[in-house]
Amino acid sequence: MPKFVYDFTEGNKDLKDLLGGKGANLAEMTNLGLPVPPGFTITTAACRHYLEHGAMPEGLADEVNEHLARLESAMGKKLGQSDDPLLVSVRSGAKFSMPGMMETVLNVGLNDESVHGLASQAGDERFAWDSYRRLIQMFGRTVMDVDGDLFEEAIDDVKRARGTDDDGDLTADDFKELVERFKAIVRERSGREFPTDPREQMDLAIEAVFNSWNAPRAILYRRQERIPVDLGTAVNICSMVFGNMGMDSGTGVAFTRDPASGQQGVYGDYLQNAQGEDVVAGIRNTVPLTELERIDKASYDRLLEIMETLENHYRDMCDIEFTIERGKLWMLQTRVGKRTAAAAFRIACQLLDQGLIDVDEAVRRVSGDQLAQLMFPRFADSVDGVRKLTRGMNASPGAAVGKAVFTSERAVELAAQGEDVILVRRETNPDDLAGMMAAKGVLTSRGGKTSHAAVVARGMGKTCVCGAEELDVDVKNGHFTAPGGVTVREGDLISIDGTSGDVYLGEAPVEDSPVVRYFEGELSADEGDDLVKAVDRVMRHADERAALKVRANSDNPEDSARARRFGAAGIGLCRTEHMFLGDRRQLIEKLVLAEDDAERQAALDALEPLQKSDFEGIFEAMDGLPVTIRLIDPPLHEFLPDITELSVKVALAGDDADPRDRKLLEAVTRLHEQNPMLGLRGVRLGLVIPGLFAMQVRAIAEAAAARRRAGGDPRPEIMIPLVGAVQELEAVRDEAREILAQVRESTGVDVPALIGTMIELPRAAMTAGQIAEAAEFFSFGTNDLTQTTWGFSRDDVEAAFFGRYLELGIFGVSPFETLDRDGVGRLVRIAAEEGRKARPGIKLGICGEHGGDPDSVHFCHEVGLDYVSCSPFRVPVARLEAGRAAI
Ligand code: PEP
Numbered sequence: 082m083p084k085f086v087y088d089f090t091e092g093n094k095d096l097k098d099l100l101g102g103k104g105a106n107l108a109e110m111t112n113l114g115l116p117v118p119p120g121f122t123i124t125t126a127a128c129r130h131y132l133e134h135g136a137m138p139e140g141l142a143d144e145v146n147e148h149l150a151r152l153e154s155a156m157g158k159k160l161g162q163s164d165d166p167l168l169v170s171v172r173s174g175a176k177f178s179m180p181g182m183m184e185t186v187l188n189v190g191l192n193d194e195s196v197h198g199l200a201s202q203a204g205d206e207r208f209a210w211d212s213y214r215r216l217i218q219m220f221g222r223t224v225m226d227v228d229g230d231l232f233e234e235a236i237d238d239v240k241r242a243r244g245t246d247d248d249g250d251l252t253a254d255d256f257k258e259l260v261e262r263f264k265a266i267v268r269e270r271s272g273r274e275f276p277t278d279p280r281e282q283m284d285l286a287i288e289a290v291f292n293s294w295n296a297p298r299a300i301l302y303r304r305q306e307r308i309p310v311d312l313g314t315a316v317n318i319c320s321m322v323f324g325n326m327g328m329d330s331g332t333g334v335a336f337t338r339d340p341a342s343g344q345q346g347v348y349g350d351y352l353q354n355a356q357g358e359d360v361v362a363g364i365r366n367t368v369p370l371t372e373l374e375r376i377d378k379a380s381y382d383r384l385l386e387i388m389e390t391l392e393n394h395y396r397d398m399c400d401i402e403f404t405i406e407r408g409k410l411w412m413l414q415t416r417v418g419k420r421t422a423a424a425a426f427r428i429a430c431q432l433l434d435q436g437l438i439d440v441d442e443a444v445r446r447v448s449g450d451q452l453a454q455l456m457f458p459r460f461a462d463s464v465d466g467v468r469k470l471t472r473g474m475n476a477s478p479g480a481a482v483g484k485a486v487f488t489s490e491r492a493v494e495l496a497a498q499g500e501d502v503i504l505v506r507r508e509t510n511p512d513d514l515a516g517m518m519a520a521k522g523v524l525t526s527r528g529g530k531t532s533h534a535a536v537v538a539r540g541m542g543k544t545c546v547c548g549a550e551e552l553d554v555d556v557k558n559g560h561f562t563a564p565g566g567v568t569v570r571e572g573d574l575i576s577i578d579g580t581s582g583d584v585y586l587g588e589a590p591v592e593d594s595p596v597v598r599y600f601e602g603e604l605s606a607d608e609g610d611d612l613v614k615a616v617d618r619v620m621r622h623a624d625e626r627a628a629l630k631v632r633a634n635s636d637n638p639e640d641s642a643r644a645r646r647f648g649a650a651g652i653g654l655c656r657t658e659h660m661f662l663g664d665r666r667q668l669i670e671k672l673v674l675a676e677d678d679a680e681r682q683a684a685l686d687a688l689e690p691l692q693k694s695d696f697e698g699i700f701e702a703m704d705g706l707p708v709t710i711r712l713i714d715p716p717l718h719e720f721l722p723d724i725t726e727l728s729v730k731v732a733l734a735g736d737d738a739d740p741r742d743r744k745l746l747e748a749v750t751r752l753h754e755q756n757p758m759l760g761l762r763g764v765r766l767g768l769v770i771p772g773l774f775a776m777q778v779r780a781i782a783e784a785a786a787a788r789r790r791a792g793g794d795p796r797p798e799i800m801i802p803l804v805g806a807v808q809e810l811e812a813v814r815d816e817a818r819e820i821l822a823q824v825r826e827s828t829g830v831d832v833p834a835l836i837g838t839m840i841e842l843p844r845a846a847m848t849a850g851q852i853a854e855a856a857e858f859f860s861f862g863t864n865d866l867t868q869t870t871w872g873f874s875r876d877d878v879e880a881a882f883f884g885r886y887l888e889l890g891i892f893g894v895s896p897f898e899t900l901d902r903d904g905v906g907r908l909v910r911i912a913a914e915e916g917r918k919a920r921p922g923i924k925l926g927i928c929g930e931h932g933g934d935p936d937s938v939h940f941c942h943e944v945g946l947d948y949v950s951c952s953p954f955r956v957p958v959a960r961l962e963a964g965r966a967a968i
């Protein structure tokens with residue numbers, strides 16, 4: 082039978098799958114000899130069993146008994162023992178941190194008798210009754226599903242009766258009264274008595290923590306963070322230590338470096354005479370951790386020592402939760418800390434300099450997503466003409482502008498209408514998650530850098546300013562007031578700067594990030610700050626290690642030039658149909674509608690010089706690097722007028738209708754397709770419309786010849802889209818070769834051009850061996866390959882039903898965003914393998930949107946492709962991921 086329970090002395094940090102992050106790290110700290118209150122962890126396997134079968138696994142109860150007995154003997158007291166009770170916390174802890182999303186119950190073991198025992202042991206009646214009411218409150222809410230507001234209202238009632246608005250003024254008698262009231266609330270709302278048997282409390286709390294894995298907010302968070310749905314949570318049973326035993330007690334959160342900037346120093350928040358949840362909930366304002374030196378120097382020194390031990394041990398920035406009980410420091414949690422993108426780059430390079438990690442590890446420690454965040458624009462240094470309202474804490478960097486909204490629901494509603502919103506709250510709690518996701522940024526008036534808002538926003542990469550205390554936020558009435566008597570109401574535009582903490586009324590102007598200026602070559606690494614230097618260092622090493630090259634998808638000289646500055650090794654996809662938008666659309670229309678050879682030839686003749694000059698510009702921008710030009714691939718509906726609109730126009734005009742419109746309508750009706758994505762497009766179009774591909778190939782060849790004559794080094798590659806059978810490709814290839822020979826002859830310049838194909842149909846993948854006989858390269862068009870493999874219309878499905886599919890866990894992320902390894906990926910593997918077998922040395926790339934997606938880049942590396950191609954702005958991200966994939 083599997084083992085379901087581990088003492089803290091039995092686990093270690095590498096057992097996160099089984100013990101969750103919290104349990105594994107509590108075990109690690111215990112083994113390091115750090116002061117961790119004794120306890121044990123129930124595994125995620127037990128949770129998974131419970132969630133699957135609706136019952137605890139066999140043998141779990143016995144194991145819990147055994148470990149509880151061991152804990153009781155270590156502590157010298159029994160759970161809930163009436164004269165000196167052992168109390169425990171029951172905490173969730175999954176493999177991946179999900180801050181505040183699941184449940185925790187503290188002070189388990191208290192009841193009408195043991196509360197007296199606790200009072201006499203602690204010599205503090207008020208503390209004991211406060212602890213008891215906290216238990217009923219938390220237990221009522223999490224285990225018995227009672228609305229938490231009812232408890233808060235009861236507390237407010239008692240405070241009102243006492244004429245105070247500070248919890249600190251409440252007496253032991255007040256808490257006794259609250260205990261009675263809370264019990265009545267539980268009885269009334271749940272139809273059950275609050276259980277007084279300590280063991281029953283513990284068992285029910287364990288079950289509630291298991292169930293909280295599937296709480297709606299936890300599901301939402303997992304989807305956002307791409308955490309698998311089936312991991313389950315572990316449960317940590319830990320003997321209680323109390324930060325609320327008076328002013329020589331307290332609780333805090335610390336980081337071994339600043340999680341916002343990455344700078345070294347002492348960062349964290351401390352709250353005297355409080356329990357841990359008070360800090361994370363952001364409901365009371367904390368003091369900076371440095372104050373602890375003044376309050377309790379011995380604990381402060383010990384804490385710094387432990388922080389150093391942890392950093393050296395984990396070789397990374399750690400975050401820590403601790404409690405001081407009457408001058409004795411206890412460690413309640415540690416983990417490798419979440420950090421902003423900028424902090425990640427800085428910390429990786431600091432640790433490298435300190436010799437704690439090597440340069441490969443430094444590159445592994447940052448991600449393409451983080452780099453992408455650093456490339457977002459930010460507010461300009463001088464923000465003229467926009468009124469600064471206040472400065473809060475810079476909790477999560479970025480520049481966000483939007484309409485102020487005061488509830489999560491409104492944020493979701495307005496965002497769905499396409500509005501940019503900033504969610505403004507006094508503090509956030511886990512129920513605000515949907516609103517935080519919908520908003521461009523989050524602004525709170527209370528809570529420190531470790532408050533819920535800050536932690537969650539940082540995790541999401543969302544701009545957040547928190548603890549802007551000068552703001553008076555009135556959520557009920559939908560406004561806040563700022564110093565100087567300014568009132569901001571729902572719908573008013575505000576700007577928040579998560580890097581400085583500044584809050585502005587109105588729309589502040591934004592500017593390019595220094596990291597983009599660095600990639601653009603406007604700012605050298607030497608001129609840049611330590612962040613730019615760190616990015617430079619990481620990128621250099623990533624490029625050195627990468628096996629994959631990174632090309633760009635670009636169809637004009639400007640984007641191509643930028644892509645090159647961003648480090649692109651060529652163009653992987655030049656979509657020629659993009660060259661026919663705007664004014665030129667009519668030329669294509671003429672071509673498609675041509676009724677005889679002469680009309681068609683006239684349209685082609687008009688197009689050719691335009692195409693030639695387009696290609697020359699791109700070859701020049703990418704001189705010396707390969708440029709893959711895809712022959713035109715429009716589903717025809719993208720170029721012709723909308724059939725409904727045109728029909729209405731002609732019908733409304735009646736007898737007066739323009740004859741040209743009538744003719745157009747006739748043709749549009751003739752060419753109308755029910756499934757244009759599966760219709761006359763790609764290679765089919767080239768085979769059906771004589772002269773179209775020939776014109777493009779000639780333009781490519783002549784542009785290349787002209788560049789060569791001008792002293793350039795053009796490297797064209799001609800790519801045929803949507804091929805399903807080798808015969809299609811052969812026909813087009815033979816014609817293209819003929820034209821290349823003609824141009825060679827007429828210009829006297831020989832510019833070799835590879836001729837290859839896209840693999841974007843399952844049949845192409847399955848017959849890749851045959852196709853490779855006729856193709857000098859393959860480029861996987863994974864947009865269409867995903868569309869045709871799943872049978873998902875790429876234009877319709879995401880809005881239509883992907884939300885539901887994600888909810889049902891059919892996939893964790895849209896297959897149009899991250900390549901579906903099992904299905905589409907399998908086709909890619911088969912095609913790559915058979916293509917290589919038929920033509921050793923065949924060049925292989927990918928040019929669907931997946932080319933810029935980190936996970937998909939890793940897949941392409943694993944399959945051994947030669948390059949990925951993505952949009953110019955994603956090129957640095959793909960370069961970094963290509964390096965990381967190779968390490
Ligand atoms: C593809 O299908 O993946 C592709 C790159 O082509 P397009 O997106 O232009 O259809």
Ligand code: MG
Pocket residue numbers: 802841862864865
């Ligand atoms: Mg395609």
